[in-house]
Every structure is written in C-alpha cells, then in structure tokens.
Amino acid sequence: MLTLRSSPPSPFGRKVKIAAKVLGLWDRIDVVTTDTADPNDSIRRQNPLGKIPALILEDGRVLFDSPVILEYLDHLAGGGRIIPNDAARFDVLTQQALGDGLLDAALLLVYERRWREADKHEPKWIAHQHGKVERSLAVLEANPPAAPTAIPDAGQITIACALGYLDLRFDGAWRAEHPKLVAWLAAFEKTVPTFAETAPA
Known part of the structure; x- marks a missing residue:
C-alpha cells in the first residue's frame, strides 16, 4: 500500500x-x-x-x-491521463502552478491570522498576498479552465481545490466578482463527483 x-x-x-x-x-x-x-x-x-x-x-x-x-x-495509471504527454502538458502544468500559487497565498493569509495576534498583523504582507489571490482570480475569470471531463487534468484539479479552499477559509467571497469561475466550479463538481467526496467535513 x-x-x-x-x-x-x-x-x-x-x-x-x-x-x-x-x-x-x-x-x-x-x-x-x-x-x-x-x-x-x-x-x-x-x-x-x-x-x-x-x-x-x-x-x-x-x-x-x-x-x-x-x-x-x-x-x-499509465501516463498521459491527468498530465498530457503532448504539447498541452505545459499548459496543464502552468495552470497547476497558478492554482498552487493561489493556494500558497491564501494559506499565508490564513497563517497570518492563526499564528499572529491581531495587533501584530503586517498590513503590507497581507496586501501582498491578497494581490496574488486577486490577480490569479482575475486571470482565471478572463480565461477559465476548459470544461471538465470525468478525468480532469492536474490543472483543473488544482484550480477546483483552490476555489474550494477559498470557500472554506474565506466564506466564498471570491464568488461575487467571478461568475464565470462560479459556473466552471459548479460544472466541475457535477462532472467530477470526487470533488464533493473529498470536501473537508
């Protein structure tokens, strides 16, 4: 195992x-x-x-x-299933990197609240991380990931998990200004049942 x-x-x-x-x-x-x-x-x-x-x-x-x-x-699993073997590989890996970076910034915002007292929060640091989140969401709203299939690629999986984390830790505030991403995530959840199955309890 x-x-x-x-x-x-x-x-x-x-x-x-x-x-x-x-x-x-x-x-x-x-x-x-x-x-x-x-x-x-x-x-x-x-x-x-x-x-x-x-x-x-x-x-x-x-x-x-x-x-x-x-x-x-x-x-x-045999290769080429969630990470393509052809030229599309680099688009998928780049999208995965964008989702991972979005998650890193969101996690740092959570850690700032969790590990520091409120009077010790650093506004410039917080603004810096928020900027990463906002720019990432803007790019994804302008050009959402491709419509998901039953076996999504690594980029789609990562973006879905990033949006799910924003729902979990930031009360879904991202949704108000990103209707295309909201629709994409709804389609992902419908097409990929394991997204709901893996949601934090």
Missing part, C-alpha cells in the same frame, strides 16, 4: 485524493492524518520540510509535494 500523509482541510492533500480517485488508484492508498504543527508527528522525519501531502511508497521512499505526487500517480 501507498501511504498518504495529509489532513482533511488540506487543499493540497485534496488534490492528491481527487487524482487518485479519478485514476482508479484509491484502493492502493492508505491515508494517515497528519498534524504538521506537532513536533512529535513523524511527518518531520518523512518530509524534512514538515509539509503535507507526502506519499510514502512501498519501498519507503517519500514523494512530496502535490505536483510531484500527481506526476507519480499519473505514471502509475
């Missing part, structure tokens, strides 16, 4: 779960809940960065983080 170190709210872990399910690999994965804030959690030995997701292979090797794991799962 493969072992996935993750936690239920993690959007990066959600990416891996969706990919594994649509690729038919879910029955080969054991998910172990991880607390990255706990210095005694073994994740710090498995991934020196102490980050999730991390995928522990049968031979003990550990893959991290989500883009590498998605590449590996695609390889296990």
Whole structure:
C-alpha cells in the first residue's frame, strides 16, 4: 500500500485524493492524518520540510509535494491521463502552478491570522498576498479552465481545490466578482463527483 500523509482541510492533500480517485488508484492508498504543527508527528522525519501531502511508497521512499505526487500517480495509471504527454502538458502544468500559487497565498493569509495576534498583523504582507489571490482570480475569470471531463487534468484539479479552499477559509467571497469561475466550479463538481467526496467535513 501507498501511504498518504495529509489532513482533511488540506487543499493540497485534496488534490492528491481527487487524482487518485479519478485514476482508479484509491484502493492502493492508505491515508494517515497528519498534524504538521506537532513536533512529535513523524511527518518531520518523512518530509524534512514538515509539509503535507507526502506519499510514502512501498519501498519507503517519500514523494512530496502535490505536483510531484500527481506526476507519480499519473505514471502509475499509465501516463498521459491527468498530465498530457503532448504539447498541452505545459499548459496543464502552468495552470497547476497558478492554482498552487493561489493556494500558497491564501494559506499565508490564513497563517497570518492563526499564528499572529491581531495587533501584530503586517498590513503590507497581507496586501501582498491578497494581490496574488486577486490577480490569479482575475486571470482565471478572463480565461477559465476548459470544461471538465470525468478525468480532469492536474490543472483543473488544482484550480477546483483552490476555489474550494477559498470557500472554506474565506466564506466564498471570491464568488461575487467571478461568475464565470462560479459556473466552471459548479460544472466541475457535477462532472467530477470526487470533488464533493473529498470536501473537508
């Protein structure tokens, strides 16, 4: 069995779960809940960065983080299924990078609230991260991802998880000004049932 170190709210872990399910690999994965804030959690030995997701292979090797794991799962499934083998590969990987960057900025905003007292928040830092989120959403609203299919690509999976995370942590405020993205996410959820199945409880 493969072992996935993750936690239920993690959007990066959600990416891996969706990919594994649509690729038919879910029955080969054991998910172990991880607390990255706990210095005694073994994740710090498995991934020196102490980050999730991390995928522990049968031979003990550990893959991290989500883009590498998605590449590996695609390889296990025969290749070219969620990451194309042709020239479209680079568009998909770039879209994945945009979604990951959007998620990174959103997570930093969450961590600012979680780890610092309100009187110690840094307005310039917060504005810097908000700018990344807003620009990413503007680009995606102007040119939404392609209509999803039953096996979405890595870029589509990542964008869906990023929007889902904004719903979870920021009360879906992004929706008011991004109607095309709202429609796209609704289509993704309808076409890819595993999106709802992997939603944080």
